[in-house]
Amino acid sequence: MDNNRLSKDLFVLKEKQNDDVDKISRPSTTFLQDATRSLLRNIPAMVSIVALLVIIIMSFIGPKMNDYGYDDQDLSRAKMPARIQLFEDISWLGFAGTLSGTFEGATVEEATQNALSRYGGNEEFIDIEIKNEGNGTKDSAKVDATYRIYEAKDMEESYFWFGTDSLGRDQWTRAWQGTKISLYIAFLAAAIDLVIGVAYGGISAYYGGRVDNVMQRIIEILIGIPNLVVVILMIIILKPGIISITIALTITGWIGMARIVRGEVLKLKNQEFVLASRTLGSPDRKIIMRHLIPNVTGLIIINTMFTIPSAIFFEAFLSFIGLGLAPPEASLGTLIESGFKSLQIYPYMLVFPAILISIIMIAFNILADGLRDAFDPKMHD
Structure with missing residues (x-):
């Protein structure tokens, strides 16, 4: 068929709609909004958040739910079951x-x-x-x-929800008091990672050259010293307790975060947006804090979530071998250590703190996995 013979009446002129040309069918969202939406869809991660919130709240109100102090001793009620x-x-x-x-x-x-x-x-x-x-x-x-x-024992009107230990102390009160101390040590380790590790790794990678060489040699020296050795030295100088564990974490606990941040900043510092900011005369402090660190925020949050259960386990391990908190202070580690001695006869003394520390560590690890997926653009729909 000859196209020149086609009638113009067969065609309808489509008028241009200027309002619809640049219309976006889907509302634009920021990276943080995408990450939040992805996290909210992750059911295991949301369950972990709820569980952690409940445990954190109970660590404050749990010890006040009865009339027994965490150090109230009474041998007449020793080793009472739950x-x-x-x-x-x-x-x-x-x-x-x-x-x-x-x-x-x-x-x-x-x-x-x-x-x-x-x-x-x-x-x-x-x-x-x-x-x-x-x-x-x-x-x-x-x-x-x-x-x-x-x-x-003529105590039919008494109730010990988690039982009592060998000295008659209420295990419910001590379990939640110990949870509070364990969480304090865990969040302290996370804060040290954020403050020291992020700053140290960012400065080392950004300046590079001789500064980076010197700072990395310091890290290599510190990473060769096991945390257990540092804790033993602190105990020799001080005494077993929160202070010695805090100093040990301050000396060596931030190294992993510093090395991760350094690797990411090394990849980012030569990109165009950093070079543009430097060309416009922005000071180094502003470039690091407003351009480099925000771009590795996702990785920092994820590694912080993994740091918390590691710190809880570190404290529990120290308490289990007798290098942690000194009596009468309570932590999940000290409760597990005392319960292990009576495991065959009084298993409840070990079961309840073991369940608490297990839930905390599993919840933080699941939450960390959820955050890793949420902050990974490749995992988004």
């Missing part, structure tokens, strides 16, 4: 306020006697259930014994 109102009749939850165990003997009578001797001979408060009568040769007799210790 007992909570409304849950005391549900034995499988572990809050019934009873001690139970399985005892063996050549005969049922001998196994029963072992149970009675274990629980102080209070026969009227001990429930015995025969598990295996044995045959007197290969199989020994076994009985399950349940000791109603609150009734035996």
Whole structure:
């Protein structure tokens, strides 16, 4: 068909709509808004945030929820199991306020006697259930014994939600007090990372040359000194406690952050926006604080989130080996250390602080993973 013979009536002229030419179909968002939206969609990360907020709030109000101080000692209530109102009749939850165990003997009578001797001979408060009568040769007799210790000590109106330790101190109060101290040490480590590590790494990378060489040699010297050695030296000079742990973290805890920030700033300092700012006469301090550091903020936040559980574990490890806080101060590490000594007989002394520290460390790691995904542009839809 000859196109020249087509009638103009077959075509409709489309008028130009100036209002729609530059119209954006989707509202523009900043990088921070994109990261926030991505984080809010991450259900595990949001659950972790809620769990951490609850734990942080409870670390302040938990010790005030009863009349027992974290250092109130009373041997008459020593090693009382956990007992909570409304849950005391549900034995499988572990809050019934009873001690139970399985005892063996050549005969049922001998196994029963072992149970009675274990629980102080209070026969009227001990429930015995025969598990295996044995045959007197290969199989020994076994009985399950349940000791109603609150009734035996005439404390039926008392409730210790996490039980008590060997000195009669309330474990609920000490657990939340210990959580507060552990979180303090963790956030202190994060603050040291932010203040010292970010500043040191940024200055070292930005100036480069001889300044960078000298500052990196200092880091190499410090990184060769294990944290445990630094803590031992602090204990020799001072004494076990928060101050010695704080100084140890201040000396060596910021090195990892400094090296990460240095690597990122080295990649950014020769880019066009930095060269333009330098050409316009901006001082070095302004370039570092307003151009370089904001561009590595995502990486800083992510590594800070990973620093917090590491610091909590570091404090717990020191307390477990006897180099952490000194009694009567409480932390999750000291509670785990004291509970480990009575694990077989009084497992509740270890279970509750172990659950708390596990939740804190898992929540921070999940949150750090969520932040890493949120600040990674490649992970966005």
